[in-house]
Amino acid sequence: MATILIVEDIPDNAELAQRILLSAGYDVLRAADAETGFQLAQNRPPDLILLDLGLPDYDGQTLAGWLRAEPLTALLPIVAFTAWPPETARPMALSYGCNGFISKPIVRVNQFLSQIRSFLKTN
């Protein structure tokens, strides 16, 4: 099963996403800041990164840029995980090299999992 790295600093948000992904059979890694997320992604490249745009050390856009610049993670699917409105989230995520975005909070579990599957399949 695929491994998903969740980079999210708010424990409740990360916990909920982790539980849903684990229950669907995915392996999950977690990081609460950009530096840790970057190290985890380099040490054990996941199949997909779910990336909060607001992190306490560097923001998610900056982390996406680092990941795209490293050979091990340059082609990984990166999905912005954000509460920003879609009209802002979409151009910001795409212009920083993310493959798309998923809105927070997670309201419909099936829709969230369907989006994850879709990003995994198309990438």
Place this chain on the structure above:
Amino acid sequence: MLPAASGEVILIPANQFTLQELTDLYNQTRVDYLIPMPMNAARLQDYLLTYDVVLQHSLVAALPDGELLGVAMLGLRPNRVWITRLGVLPSTRRHGAGRALMTGLLREAEKIGQPFAMLEVIKNNTPAHQLFLSLGFRQVSELLILRRPPILPPPDPPVADAQRLERAECLALLRRAQGFRPWTNQPESLLHAENIAGLHVTLPDGSRGWLVYQRQKFTLTRFIYQTERGDPAAVAAAFLAHLHHQYPRLDTQVENVRTDDPHLPAFYALGYLEAFRRLEMWRGESPYTPG
């Protein structure tokens, strides 16, 4: 005089808490914000130094049993104060903690003889906006937070003479800067910053101007700029093109650009994106006009 703070809420000077405690409290107040802007202790320390925020005059709100409710901070500069990092824990909102923090900070400002206060609020944060209006603040401008991703191709350098400026030259320019800017973009905001550099550009038609910025590890930020002569958009296009040609792999973040800033078209032309907006609000007799 301002009314006394809400009876149940006690206000404690923020310098009685560690930076980590203040960071944790601030982050917890923002967990449900559309734009949470979390910090770690190192970022908060840098923020306090850069923006002249004084913890001795900043406040933490708590209940008499010690439960923390929220935080608000006060920046001090000559003839003005700045209210920033105001936040109340989501579970304790609508019980007067935000108003108590605000009135407490305004009282601190009165005590030190600074009646003119500035702040910014994220656009569409209606409860906070209403609170500030009710305390006598008025909206003076709308502000843009802009980003330029590093994966954009570097622009062609324009036909302009560009001179790189070292720190001392930048500080000399900042001392002569004209106009009154949002707090984060005032010349004082670069005085303590490391890795300050700048560009002075002169276009063939004689237009000229300058940009001072901070180069961080991965990011260009804290822009302060001015057109000395000519078309501001053309001058900005020149200094931005030179800057991004020089640093093609650095991310760029520019805060609090007024929506009526005549340099703004150049930012959009160079690939900058709007992340979100804030409203700039003032309270008291202003010794300045926006500009």
